[in-house]
Amino acid sequence: MKYTTFVGLDVHKDSIAVAVARRNDKDVEDLGVIPNSPQAIAKLVRKLGEPKSLRFCYEAGPCGYGIYRQLIAMGCSCMVVAPSLVPRKPGERVKTDRRDAKKLARLLRSGDLTPVWVPDEHQ
Template identity: 60%
Template sequence: MNDSIFVGLDVHKATISAAVAEGMRGGEVRNLGIIPNRADQIAKLAKKLGKGGRQVSFCYEAGPCGYGLRQLTGLGHNCIVVAPSLIPMKAGDRVKTDRRDAAMLAKLHRNGELTAVWVPDAAHEAMRDLVRARATAMRVLGKARQHLQGFLLRHGRIYAGKKGWTLAYRRWLTTVRFDHPASQIVLQDYIHAVTDAEARVDCLTKRIEELAPQWSMTPFVEAVQAMRGVAFIVAVTVVAEVGDFSRVARRSGWKAASIKVREFRWARDVGRA
């Protein structure tokens, strides 16, 4: 442990504040300053700290900057990502600055008091981004349909059928007319918004279907599909979001059950077109 150092990084879009905790518990903790959040600067810092064969272990909080610091593991260093909600905090210690946060992370990392979160590899993250893009498109589609239906309801145009968005409903939409041309323009714009959103969902769904066979998690997708009532998109969504299923297996029974229910409900909702 004496030849090891532990580095805490407070990561922002443009800058990174770094601090280092030396060796054993109780050793010196010092701030290294602020560096630009650029790959070359991060590599330069890692090289400087690893001189003489010292083992360097990095940590930083999960945040909106993503997993760009994967390069540290690529350089041969240990690097963990920490969930902010799992970082031990002392009562009354509410003053937060970049320097203090980096030093706190370095110290806690050295003491073994940080809980690392699962980090997807680049391929898994890319697939998850694609799945989430489709989920976003589904929400946009839902909003577009609501806007159209709200407009029709407000103007007393009521569909006599039992179910919306069927072929019969779409044929009915083509028969709706307004006296004022402005209202007709609004109707067509809302209809176009719906068709555009549907096309986006269909396109992303096809891309997922095309790329899924090349994904390393495909066996898990097939296993989840083996469950009754679980369709392909739902299975892909669950696998993309859960990632490492051992994380769920390690949870207590009721927690595992509750997280599975929430994930399947969410996946089921985003899978509906």
């Protein structure tokens, strides 16, 4: 599948920073912050277009895999990555949620991320 929209999510308990890298654009767009709720995620998917053309990613963390499962159920592609496996540039120190989301979107578009295994709900 040729994805056209790559979405980086920086996920927290109450909020998600969202950034989008489109296949043919050099720049990564900061879409801001949305609530961490199933309704807000569904609205984001509708806003971005055809689910089959969307590829999402976020770092594994304490918020679990609920977002992954919701996106897959909606027909999107999603990968969860280990924070320790996200490439970092030497001297890269300033971290913000929006910068992290943009970085994830950029790395996802370039194919530089490795997914972790996501257990099913019963594991």
